[in-house]
Amino acid sequence: MVKSQGIKMSDTPVCQVNCIHEDVVNRLKPDINRIEGIAYIFKALADDTRVKIIYALSQAELCVCDVAALINSTKAAASYHLRLLNHMGLAKYRKDGKLVYYRLADQHIGNLVSEMIKVRSVKEND
Amino acid sequence: MVKSQGIKMSDTPVCQVNCIHEDVVNRLKPDINRIEGIAYIFKALADDTRVKIIYALSQAELCVCDVAALINSTKAAASYHLRLLNHMGLAKYRKDGKLVYYRLADQHIGNLVSEMIKVRSVKEND
DNA sequence: TTTACAATCAAATAATCCCTTGACTATTAT
DNA sequence: ATAATAGTCAAGGGATTATTTGATTGTAAA
Numbered sequence: 001m002v003k004s005q006g007i008k009m010s011d012t013p014v015c016q017v018n019c020i021h022e023d024v025v026n027r028l029k030p031d032i033n034r035i036e037g038i039a040y041i042f043k044a045l046a047d048d049t050r051v052k053i054i055y056a057l058s059q060a061e062l063c064v065c066d067v068a069a070l071i072n073s074t075k076a077a078a079s080y081h082l083r084l085l086n087h088m089g090l091a092k093y094r095k096d097g098k099l100v101y102y103r104l105a106d107q108h109i110g111n112l113v114s115e116m117i118k119v120r121s122v123k124e125n126d
Numbered sequence: 127m128v129k130s131q132g133i134k135m136s137d138t139p140v141c142q143v144n145c146i147h148e149d150v151v152n153r154l155k156p157d158i159n160r161i162e163g164i165a166y167i168f169k170a171l172a173d174d175t176r177v178k179i180i181y182a183l184s185q186a187e188l189c190v191c192d193v194a195a196l197i198n199s200t201k202a203a204a205s206y207h208l209r210l211l212n213h214m215g216l217a218k219y220r221k222d223g224k225l226v227y228y229r230l231a232d233q234h235i236g237n238l239v240s241e242m243i244k245v246r247s248v249k250e251n252d
Numbered sequence: 253t254t255t256a257c258a259a260t261c262a263a264a265t266a267a268t269c270c271c272t273t274g275a276c277t278a279t280t281a282t
Numbered sequence: 283a284t285a286a287t288a289g290t291c292a293a294g295g296g297a298t299t300a301t302t303t304g305a306t307t308g309t310a311a312a
Contacts, residue, residue, distance in 0.1 A: 046172035
């Protein structure tokens with residue numbers, strides 16, 4: 001049972017992965033290697049707090065403290081997420097006196113969220 | 127400037143959040159509260175490795191070591207993600223001898239990923 | 253000018269998540 | 283039976299990310 005004791009065990013394999021279906025794997029590999037950074041967009045939606053914010057902004061332009069009230073959080077937390085969405089290019093803002101109003105940069109992401117909400121509520125009524 | 131020295135400062139506010147637009151906030155609040163677990167789905171896509179796996183599975187049924195080879199990882203890592211997708215109801219598997227073949231539970235998510243890839247490659251050619 | 257408040261920022265903590273490692277199960281072949 | 287290989291599982295490290303706290307900036311009103 002001893003494992004590394006001289007180089008036995010029929011010369012342990014060099015690469016750990018010996019895939020079973022080389023043909024398919026080789027065909028898909030180039031495509032796969034080109035996939036990079038796609039998840040980035042989905043990360044924006046991978047958090048319930050941000051989904052709530054995106055939905056809210058799809059319905060109305062809101063200031064930071066409105067958003068904080070909606071998601072039951074501090075203004076700092078709301079500000080954090082709004083800034084994040086802004087840096088990702090998903091939200092924009094305008095200043096008006098003391099207030100900062102946020103809105104969606106475009107409605108696509110809002111629609112995506114709305115669709116997901118619909119899909120889920122359909123599934124619930126089974 | 128001393129801060130908590132007797133209860134002055136015009137009786138510091140009870141709740142930290144005073145939202146500015148009560149009407150809008152009150153209107154949206156019920157909707158927002160119902161949003162819970164939507165991010166769950168998006169989490170599946172919030173990781174480049176899983177995006178690759180989902181794309182691969184949308185093209186062919188694959189065993190674990192094929193997937194490992196495709197994403198340049200160990201079998202344990204591939205298994206981890208496949209199990210995760212399975213638990214989320216996004217992937218299914220069948221056993222055949224020593225092998226376990228995974229496939230997408232339905233093509234919707236595969237289409238979503240493919241669309242995202244297309245969108246991105248269009249943007250690249252600007 | 254002073255006070256109040258919206259918003260942001262920085263630092264620290266808390267929570268999450270991906271991946272590695274090594275052990276384990278199950279199936280096939282020698 | 284023994285060995286080899288596909289796959290899974292549990293524990294832990296390491297990295298990223300969410301949230302809290304307290305201080306700071308900027309604007310508006312008293």
